[in-house]
Amino acid sequence: MPRHVLRCAAMTSFIRNVSFDCPDPYALAGFWSEVVGHRLDPGFAPGDAEVVIEAPDGPRLYFQAVPEDKTVKNRVHVCLQPSDRDRDAEVDQLLALGATVFDDRRTPGGDGWVVLLDPAGNEFCLTRSAAERA
Structure with missing residues (x-):
């Protein structure tokens, strides 16, 4: 096997x-x-x-x-997918709540994701919504 x-x-x-x-x-x-x-x-x-x-x-x-x-990169992290808005609008909402952008992996064609930090510095990712993937 x-x-x-x-x-x-x-x-x-x-x-x-x-x-x-x-x-x-x-x-x-x-x-x-x-x-x-x-x-x-x-x-x-x-x-x-x-x-x-x-x-x-x-x-x-x-x-x-x-x-x-927190001193090093998370080895496991949460990945989020917006349920009722597009990824970029969700990024704006997360930033308004207190998140910060750590690494922006969005591409000009609309693919990719954004790595954010919560207020304690824990990484999490935001991917495209299901509608954006269709």
């Missing part, structure tokens, strides 16, 4: 969380709450060491306080 082919095991796992290390979990969760359109649970408050966004249609977003600053 080629190395790249994986066998299906009888036991499987699912993605419970996408975790974000950050200095202020409540503030960063507030940013991501706006990005994904899911409200923060009122049980969380500023100063909490852990904050969770429960998404009914995907994994939870989990934010945890850590003492150290």
